[in-house]
Amino acid sequence: MNIYLDLFLTFARIGVCTFGGGIAMLPILQREVVDKKGWATGEELTDYYAIGQCTPGIIAVNLATFIGHKLKGALGGILATIGVVFPSVVIITLIAAFLRSFAEIPAVQHALTGINACVLALIAFSVHKLAKSTLKDIWCWLIFAVVLVCSFVFGLSPVTLVVAAGLSGWLIRRLTKGRKAGDRA
Template sequence: MSIYWNSFRTFFKIGMFTLGGGYAMIPIIEAEVVDKNKWIEKEEFLDLIAIAQSCPGVFAINISIFIGYKMRKTPGALCTCIGTALPSFLIILFVAMFFHQFQDNTVVAAAFRGIRPAVVALIAAPTFNLAKSAHITWSTLWIPVVCALLIWALGVNPIYIIIGAGLCGYLYGQFIKPTEEQHNEN
């Protein structure tokens, strides 16, 4: 089977059966792309997640484009992007056609209220898994805690946090990490 068709089908399935948005898709994408199909390595997947989160736009589309591009350049990115976006487009189109018929239905409203807590869990689970995979230790745990507090308690715009984190990561990679590696070799 063609890699293009297989990647389209995989991301179409992910887009069709994932509730809760892009972050809820992370464990499913990882299972399909890293574990099952072995299209990319786990470390590359974590890097692509970080890049996708930093880019403007919908996370699910961003991550699918980056994975597709990593696999087969622009044609791969198109296949994975369309595969991810098409189910949502079709579902929204279908709902829009019939929404007026069930917008006041108490059963539908109750179903959406029941889905909300599940979505929170779907977002929380990959967050903890990413933290574990990123080798966050007690000495580095302060970074996400401080960032979350700056956003939540002080109202700092997340864009400034992203820019600051990117700058700090760059400076760390340029100046501190080489000296740590050199010190570890001695």
């Protein structure tokens, strides 16, 4: 298949399967983009999420642009992004035109409650998978623990935490590099 068409269709499929915000997209991305297509690695997804939390716009859109651009430049980025928003435009337009009371239908509400529980399980599974590839040593675990507490308990802004973590990574590498070289000698 033409790669541009493939990008559009894959991201349209990701858009259809996403219920909730950008984080609900992670399990589908892992499945479609990492496992099936091999367009990005798990590490790259975490890079994109980190940057997406600090840059303008919706994370889901940022991720699509990143992966599309990595594969096929600016046009790839634009096509992947249009792909991910395409289902929303169609579905929401239909609902807004014909079924404004959609969200009040009891069956929809019950289904959504079930879906939310499922999405939670999928997210937990994905985070577990991500952690295996990103938490490689004690320093990584330390950064993980501090950021988790600062974000979840103290509600610190992701921008602050991402900048601080980037700086810490740079510092840790600088400080530990000399020791490693010494070990070898």
